[in-house]
Amino acid sequence: MVLGVNSNNSCQSGVDLIYLVFFKDILTNTAFLISDNRWTGSNFSTSEGVMLVKRTGGTLTAGTIVKIDINNSGAGTSPGWTITKANTGNPFNLATGADQFLIWQGTWNDSGAITGSFKLAYNTKRDWNANPDSNNSSLPNDLTCFHISSPLSNLYYRYYQGLTDVISQGEWLVRILNFNNWKNDLTNNTTGCQNFNAFFDSFPTNIPILTSIPEQEICSGEALDDLEVVDESNVVEYQWYRNTSASTAGATPVGTNSFSYTPSNTLAGTYYYYCEMTIDLPLNGTSNTSDCTFTSNYFKVTINPQPGTSPILATP
């Protein structure tokens, strides 16, 4: 996922800065491709650049923020990575007027054909379209729920400035995909660029991703803490579920319309709760409230029954 893009580095001419974060550990030799070419819907155009980004350092822990510098001659740098130009044509260079980039894992062919799967899309402006120019691109269907698009017109500098407390992967996606959590109004000048850089200088080097299952165990009738997920303005529906195992299969819907849920404190047994968060991720200025649902981690709740003792009997 993208956390920040500087598409017009007034502080360092000709360099694009992209801040990425991964939700799983990145092993050595893991690679992905990034291109600012236009996606036509079935392949790429070939007038712009493609970069191969490969992990050469040790395993990168999930949540670590990676800063990628790519200059307009097609050379890239990032500690622990090799970034090389993967096409024979023009270099990767985000256009200051408006541009998009797509990230995928797979292969690139100079004809514009690719293999693999898309992971992420970023747009310095609001709309995705197939206009045949270098300032536009279609959005791959796979990325309807994984694109960062500006809510306004072309923005040179944008970054995530929301909360950074520890939450699950699903909640992080909800947060990052909420454009209200982004800095969208930096002025296109050196000061704006400096503000962008200053922000990341003080930003954590990683975002904490909750991987464990929070547990609560009580005796029937005792107090339980409410279960909570992120309270984000882009969420249009919270649907809580309960299951007898750490699985979504066969789960029972138990509560809606709130980022918090108060589980039963008398339902004896061990239960796993989770929340599905459906967000509004606008596409081309149109609200999209039906396609994008993200799931929280499980919350384990164990209710032990209170002993039920029979009356005392006096025996001979």
Next chain:
Amino acid sequence: MKNSTFKLLAALLFGMLVYTAQAQDQTICEGAVKNYTVDTEAPDGANPDGTPGSWYAWSVIEPAFAGTITAGDDPDGAGTNDSNQATIDWDTTPVGTYTVQVIETTGTCVGDPITFTVEIVSGPTAPTVIADPSAICSGDEAVFTITGAPGNVVTYTINGGAPQTTTILGTGEVDVVIPGVTADQTIVITLVATDGSPDACTTAVTGVTATVTVNAAPITSPIQAL
């Protein structure tokens, strides 16, 4: 009957029922040894461990309790005196009303206390005995009158013989009659019980005794003609 009257009677009846339920569950004698159990029937569990996964803490709430509680080990609990069965030796616990309490624990969950009320009563008061009359002539019957609480069963011996028993009548007295005695008769009362049941409370008795003195009949010489 007015509805309000019916409600009042119902409330009174309920109150009586509650009062009845709160009365003592068991009456025992001083020094008795008694057994108590919980959770011995399905689905709570079987002997000797009670509910699977549970263990039990037995106590007698009142500070005056001066006995001992032996419950044995429930393997579900960490203790060695935590089974679902307890034997309480009330020992020297004084007369009064006591509350046996058991608290069941399952895992980290502690159940509500379950209580059982025990009333300890004292043994019967020692009876008295008199010889009535205290002297008789040889060949007459000796009569001892024992006075005590109606229903009490008195154990006694006559002249050191085998122990015998008699029950004090509703009048508060009972006579022990020994016909045709020719020698002194001494009764010694050794024990008194509240009744004849096996669970009756008893009191050992000492120093309660009486004797009928038997006088020889006068011997008169034959009449002689002067």
